[in-house]
Amino acid sequence: MAYQIIESCVNCWACQPLCPTEAIYQATPHFLIDAKRCSECEGEYADPQCASICPIEGAILDSLGEALNPPGSLTGIEPARLEAVMAQMRAR
């Protein structure tokens, strides 16, 4: 069982020092999780540490490929609202 970091990661470093198994490492273009080391924090913490501090929605996926922090869950911005504003900006 392991989590993974995907391309929306912004390399903010928040997760890396917190990982109890040292599974997270700096890589290009973004941080990665070593699947062999990641324990999903089982037995260490109630919540997976990386996903609990990551500020970017959708950057960390669980073993089923589901976002641990789905859209809207961290910023409080409704996904539809965000899309509308982004579309408006693209149109300019």
Next chain:
Amino acid sequence: MAQLSGTSVSDSTQEGCSASGCGGSQDQLAHLPEHIRQKVHNHPCYSEEAHHHFARMHVAVAPACNIQCHYCNRKYDCANESRPGVVSELLTPDQAVKKVLAVAATIPQMTVLGIAGPGDPLANPERTFETFRQLTERAPDIKLCVSTNGLALPEQIDELCRHNIDHVTITINCVDPDIGAEIYPWIFWNNRRIKGRKGAAILIEQQQRGLELLTERGVLVKVNSVMIPGVNDTHLEEVSRVVKAKGAFLHNVMPLIAEAEHGTFYGVMGQRGPTHIELQALQDRCAGDMTMMRHCRQCRADAVGMLGEDRGDEFSMDKVERMEIDYAEAMVQRADYQRTVEANRTAQAERRGETLISLASLKRPVKESRPVLMAVATSGGGVINQHFGHAREFLIYEASAIDVRFIGHRKVDLYCSGDVSCGEGESVLQQTIRALEGCEAVLCSKIGFEPWEQLERAGIQPNGEYAMEPIEEAVAALYAEMVASGALNRAEAPQPMRISA
């Protein structure tokens, strides 16, 4: 090395400056005890007057953050941004130390090194303290500063106080958890993410405890607050009262910066920032018996040089690696430079004294000559030496029958160079005129015909007569002219005038 290109991180978005807070002018600091005045005397951010002479730098060693603020976004990247929290090069502690030594050897004005992000310095304790440890040893004449959201502060105070630190800046936007819940969506605390009011309550408690512990130890604490209209604007007077009661020595109220293109919660949700007038009015209401900092420029987390300038490009890591530095020699030069500045400052202060007397001798009844706001274009040195069209910011002074006071500065293109890049459709000149709202004159070294006309039409009198003259004397002289010409007898100013704090 990670590149945080144009990425703005967390709490420091609005406080890049913490390290170097922003101060009132030397005169305005007169009420402070002598030992505190000593500490701020050479600090470009704490002392408005010092910032004409001394430089500061920030090193971006602290990428991670442990809270989320609604005015910060770590993922959106606008190439034209130059605002707090934005850095172009994340440094390791070793690189940061090299860079500090290189800058201090090149810019003798350098007195202060701050760590203000791009995340929260205390959420990156190893990186922050390793940088401080090395600098305490190798550059003992440089003051160290840190700026923090306060969440991890109480636990880090012992380690902080081991270093060459005179002051700490805490960003405190509220003391009420209900308001906090509207500003901070979550915090990371005891290994979990805590959302909403509960998270905000913990953050507030940690900030207040940190403030108390620091003042108990005699460390100066400056509080930064971000003014968010409709969220904490009325509440900030209460914040000001509380933090002053607990011993904070300065309170710096800064405007929210929120543009949709920054991708922050506030930007996307259309939360507006305060107008210059609203900000000034709140600063005045918060002032009480304590000076508000008004010259804060909300610098980037990797700014280098005098306030209002950024020489970061000269000190990119590849350039620094190639420099040879004799730091012992540099320290001698720095001490020399500082002695010269000291002598000049004393001389200037004496001259200023005379100005004040001559102004008072106008003997006009105060109510006849109301106070006037004036904008000044300067590239430093305390004189009017900048072409109107080259000014990226204006210093704002209030002249009255009693004195000339520095009020703050207004940037004209800092947040985003709107028209070109983001399609706002407002010309730079129009933006500038809007930024000068409430001012009745603008002093500069030169000005073109078109802006002259447009300024006049907007009720702002351009003036190039005082080129190369010291700012405060010129403002006083122009005010005297306005009084003498009867221009101030018109009953009403363009908008309600501020009352002196």
